[in-house]
Amino acid sequence: MTDISDAGGEHGTVPRDFAALRALIIGRAPELPRRLTQVASYALDNPDEIAFGTAAGVAQRAGVQPSTLVRFSQALGYQGFSDLQDVFRSRLRDRVPSYDERLAQLREHGLDASKTGLLLEGFSEAAARSVADCRAKADPALIEQAVDLLAGAETIYLAGLRRSFPITSYMAYAMGKLGIRSILVDGIAGLGAEQTGFITPRDAMFAVSFTPYASETVALTAAAKAHGAGIVAITDSLFSPLAPLADVWLEVVEANFEGFRSMAATMALAMTLTVAVAGKRAEGA
Amino acid sequence: MTDISDAGGEHGTVPRDFAALRALIIGRAPELPRRLTQVASYALDNPDEIAFGTAAGVAQRAGVQPSTLVRFSQALGYQGFSDLQDVFRSRLRDRVPSYDERLAQLREHGLDASKTGLLLEGFSEAAARSVADCRAKADPALIEQAVDLLAGAETIYLAGLRRSFPITSYMAYAMGKLGIRSILVDGIAGLGAEQTGFITPRDAMFAVSFTPYASETVALTAAAKAHGAGIVAITDSLFSPLAPLADVWLEVVEANFEGFRSMAATMALAMTLTVAVAGKRAEGA
DNA sequence: TGTGCTGTGGAACGTTTATTCCATTTACGA
DNA sequence: TCGTAAATGGAATAAACGTTCCACAGCACA
Numbered sequence: 167m168t169d170i171s172d173a174g175g176e177h178g179t180v181p182r183d184f185a186a187l188r189a190l191i192i193g194r195a196p197e198l199p200r201r202l203t204q205v206a207s208y209a210l211d212n213p214d215e216i217a218f219g220t221a222a223g224v225a226q227r228a229g230v231q232p233s234t235l236v237r238f239s240q241a242l243g244y245q246g247f248s249d250l251q252d253v254f255r256s257r258l259r260d261r262v263p264s265y266d267e268r269l270a271q272l273r274e275h276g277l278d279a280s281k282t283g284l285l286l287e288g289f290s291e292a293a294a295r296s297v298a299d300c301r302a303k304a305d306p307a308l309i310e311q312a313v314d315l316l317a318g319a320e321t322i323y324l325a326g327l328r329r330s331f332p333i334t335s336y337m338a339y340a341m342g343k344l345g346i347r348s349i350l351v352d353g354i355a356g357l358g359a360e361q362t363g364f365i366t367p368r369d370a371m372f373a374v375s376f377t378p379y380a381s382e383t384v385a386l387t388a389a390a391k392a393h394g395a396g397i398v399a400i401t402d403s404l405f406s407p408l409a410p411l412a413d414v415w416l417e418v419v420e421a422n423f424e425g426f427r428s429m430a431a432t433m434a435l436a437m438t439l440t441v442a443v444a445g446k447r448a449e450g451a
Numbered sequence: 452m453t454d455i456s457d458a459g460g461e462h463g464t465v466p467r468d469f470a471a472l473r474a475l476i477i478g479r480a481p482e483l484p485r486r487l488t489q490v491a492s493y494a495l496d497n498p499d500e501i502a503f504g505t506a507a508g509v510a511q512r513a514g515v516q517p518s519t520l521v522r523f524s525q526a527l528g529y530q531g532f533s534d535l536q537d538v539f540r541s542r543l544r545d546r547v548p549s550y551d552e553r554l555a556q557l558r559e560h561g562l563d564a565s566k567t568g569l570l571l572e573g574f575s576e577a578a579a580r581s582v583a584d585c586r587a588k589a590d591p592a593l594i595e596q597a598v599d600l601l602a603g604a605e606t607i608y609l610a611g612l613r614r615s616f617p618i619t620s621y622m623a624y625a626m627g628k629l630g631i632r633s634i635l636v637d638g639i640a641g642l643g644a645e646q647t648g649f650i651t652p653r654d655a656m657f658a659v660s661f662t663p664y665a666s667e668t669v670a671l672t673a674a675a676k677a678h679g680a681g682i683v684a685i686t687d688s689l690f691s692p693l694a695p696l697a698d699v700w701l702e703v704v705e706a707n708f709e710g711f712r713s714m715a716a717t718m719a720l721a722m723t724l725t726v727a728v729a730g731k732r733a734e735g736a
Numbered sequence: 737t738g739t740g741c742t743g744t745g746g747a748a749c750g751t752t753t754a755t756t757c758c759a760t761t762t763a764c765g766a
Numbered sequence: 767t768c769g770t771a772a773a774t775g776g777a778a779t780a781a782a783c784g785t786t787c788c789a790c791a792g793c794a795c796a
Contacts, residue, residue, distance in 0.1 A: 188690060199773055211662070214544050221754055231775055236755060247754065255503050258543040282598055282727045283591040289719040290586040294579055297715070301575040306568040313567060329624050332617030332718075339614050340711055424726050426625055430582070430715040433617075434574035441709050442567050484743055506784055516745055521785060531785065 180243040184213070184257035187250075190242060198241060201230050205238040209254075217254040221247050285424070292421040293430035300418055300431035312398045312414040312439055317446040319370030319396065322348040323362060325386045326374035332429055333374050333400075333436050340437065344444040351386060362386050367394030372439075374400045374432065375408050376420070387411050398439075400432060465528040468576075469498070469542035472535075475527060483526060486515050490523040494539075502539040506532050545584075547577045547708045570709070577706040578715035585703055585716035597683045597699040597724060602731040604655030604681065607633040608647060610671045611659035617714055618659050618685075618721050625722065629729040636671055647671050652679030657724075659685045659717065660693050661705070672696050683724075685717055 181187040188210065195206040208228040209216055216224055225232040232247075239250040316322055322341065326334035331352070338350040351362060365371065371390035375383045384407045391397055391411050399412035402419055409415050418435060420427040466472040473495065480491040493513040494501055500509055510517040517532075524535040541548070550569050601607055607626065611619035616637070623635040636647060650656065656675035660668045669692045676682055676696050684697035687704055694700050703720060705712040 185689070201774065212546075214546060218540050218544065220752080222752085232754075233756080233776080234774075237773090259499055259503075280591040280595065281730065282594045282723060283589075285723040285727055286586060286589055286591075286594065286719065289722045290582045290716075293582045293715050293719050297575045297578045297582075301571060304568075304571055306565040306571075309567045309571065310565070329621065331624070332621040332714075335620060336614065336617040336714065339616070343710075426722055426726070428715075429617075429621065429718060430578050430713075431575075433714060433718075434571065434578050437574045437708075437711055438567060438571040441711070442570055445566070445570075486744065505782080507782085517784075518746080518786080519744075522743090533784065 182253060182256070184253055187242075187253050194242065198238075201234050202238045202241060204228065205230055205234060209238075213254055214258060216251060217258055288423040289426075289428065292423040292428040295421040296419075296428045296431035297434055299421070300435060303417075304435070308414065308416060309435075309438065309442070312416060313442040313446055315396045315398055315414055316370050316372065316439065317443045317450070320347070320366070320368040321370075322346065322443075323351055323365060323369060323371040323390060323395070324348055325351045325362075325371060325383050325390075327352075327380045327383050329427065329429070330374040330376060330380070330383070330432075333432050334372070336433065337372070337436050337440050340440045341444075344440065346440070346444060346447070362389055362393075365390050365393045365395050369393075370396040370398065372398050372400075373408055373412070374436075375406065376402045376427065377406075379407050384408060384411075400435060467538060467541070469538055472527075472538050479527065483523075486519050487523045487526060489513065490515055490519060494523075498539055498542065501536060502543055545580075545704050545706045547573055547580065547706055549573070549709055573708040574711075574713070577708040577713040580706045581704075581713045581716035582719055584706070585720060588702070589720070593699060593701060594720075594723065594727070597701060598727040598731055600681045600683055600699055601655050601657065601724065602728045602735070605632070605651070605653040606655075607631065607728075608636055608650060608654060608656040608675060608680070609633055610636045610647075610656060610668050610675075612637075612665045612668050614712065614714070615659040615661060615665075615668070615717075618717050619657070621718065622657070622721050622725050625725045626729075629725065631725070631729060631732070647674055647678075650675050650678045650680050654678075655681040655683065657683050657685075658693055658697070659721075660691065661687045661712065662691075664692050669693060669696075685720060 181190050191206050191210060195203050198206060205228055208224075212227075215227065219227070221232045221235050225235050228235075235247045239245070239247045242250065244250040324334040324337055324341075334350055335352075338348055341348040362371075369390075371387055373383055373387045379401075387397060387399070387408060388411055397412040397414075399406075399408040399415040400418055401408045401415060402417065403409075404417075406415075416435060418432050420429065420431055422428065466475050476491050476495060480488050483491060490513055493509075497512075500512060504512075506517045506520050510520050513520075520532045524530070524532045527535065529535040550566070550573060553569055553573070609619040609622055609626075619635055620637075623633055626633040647656075654675075656672060658668055658672045664686075672682060672684070672693060673696055682697040682699075684691075684693040684700040685703055686693045686700060687702065688694075689702075691700075701720060703717050705714065705716055707713065
């Protein structure tokens with residue numbers, strides 16, 4: 167950090183803002199050695215990990231040696247890891263508006279009362295309320311039961327149509343990334359019944375439905391139960407037709423705004439279940 | 452909007468998010484010794500300095516000794532300056548502390564919690580933070596532009612794959628209920644290109660994509676642009692390949708937990724656009 | 737004016753950190 | 767198959783860091 171004798175040397179200057187650095191990394195990555203590209207990809211995926219972390223910590227999470235981080239930084243023309251880290255930090259400095267700015271903007275929203283501004287406020291508020299509510303009311307023991315049931319399943323069938331479809335489709339995406347075998351029962355081309363035809367007692371079904379309960383979701387769930395599969399359900403009331411079918415059911419009440427219910431709480435709960443199932447399986451193995 | 456019930460608590464828990472910490476500092480400042488109030492005021496005015504700086508550096512700029520910083524932190528109930536600094540850093544981070552970190556932190560304070568409970572809290576916090584962030588940063592004028600463009604379209608094509616698919620599928624559901632003609636470009640059976648083949652300059656495309664940007668979404672958007680359709684995009688950075696293609700693009704940065712990003716903010720924004728488009732059309736008619 | 741206590745500055749300490757260096761492995765061309 | 771150069775892992779090192787400790791100053795009260 168002291169000897170900067172040839173700072174303006176062969177490569178001239180090096181990016182000081184994140185935008186240019188990102189471009190540089192993307193450009194250089196292909197021609198870099200294996201471990202260095204590994205660092206490059208980790209850096210682009212987890213920029214704030216680099217901004218705050220220590221060399222040792224980052225290295226461990228990226229699966230390399232600390233010295234590799236220094237080599238990577240120097241390959242890009244920086245003096246060392248700390249030098250590179252400064253650029254990642256500058257990115258966070260510009261991005262977050264200060265408290266005063268936020269307050270000013272809030273006031274602005276309140277005063278001009280633009281129609282879209284009010285809508286965003288409303289939907290944001292609904293999401294925040296739903297999530298807070300769900301967090302307060304959730305029963306960890308019950309969730310644990312649901313996780314146990316799902317973790318023991320060979321294949322997890324995901325049933326959720328209409329407005330519950332975003333939930334199941336995101337779970338399918340997440341389960342794919344986590345290596346959990348799942349089938350998204352999407353009912354496309356009326357194949358719902360065929361998709362669940364091969365379900366066995368070793369499988370489980372995860373069903374999501376809210377008022378007015380999609381009859382197809384209920385029918386699929388009943389069919390899965392008839393085949394002996396375990397059932398986990400997320401629904402919004404004791405009177406839901408899913409409740410009596412399920413081995414474990416979780417209640418989520420989403421706040422609504424302008425007639426559309428937030429999905430934020432259900433989404434959070436769905437992801438909790440998904441990651442917990444992956445965790446439980448990893449433990450077992 | 453949050454529970455700061457035991458903010459002034461004895462040796463219970465101490466704020467771990469910046470909003471609560473700010474409230475605590477403001478509340479305690481009047482009763483603190485001279486140098487400590489000096490630190491308090493500096494901390495609130497220069498939160499970034501605290502997040503990134505070293506104890507020595509911050510102390511110098513605040514005009515106190517490093518040891519005073521430690522005393523200040525301890526007066527607030529933290530273990531030391533580093534402990535306090537973590538909270539300032541969490542404000543800038545779009546990643547909520549992982550399950551493992553949280554568990555370790557609880558153990559340090561001699562507490563214990565259920566695994567799934569921690570997961571749910573993490574996902575809830577990611578959702579809450581994303582939504583709050585989006586609400587604070589959103590530019591109503593820009594949203595208005597997006598709404599105008601979409602409201603003028605004959606048919607709205609919705610493009611979003613992988614983890615953006617929940618967004619577009621929910622929009623398709625909502626638009627169906629609101630009588631807005633839309634086509635969900637789902638790429639099933641590789642028909643994405645065919646689905647957008649008939650797009651005209653009177654139509655619009657709404658595209659959602661986050662890092663790592665699904666190449667198919669980008670290709671579909673480019674094709675729609677080539678056909679002369681207006682483009683509205685939601686994406687997460689200026690470097691997104693969608694940004695240069697779009698007539699209007701909105702930035703959303705979702706907090707992530709355990710490697711999965713919340714979709715709550717994007718969902719709220721998507722619903723805002725959808726309902727606003729319906730509203731604008733109703734006005735016009 | 738004396739006494740005790742809180743507040744403060746600054747040095748010392750032990751720990752953690754980024755970095756450097758070197759032995760070993762890997763990849764590649766002859 | 768060998769020989770050379772690049773790449774990598776891991777220990778060693780020196781600097782920087784947060785924290786602790788202690789002596790002294792300021793102040794209130796007797």
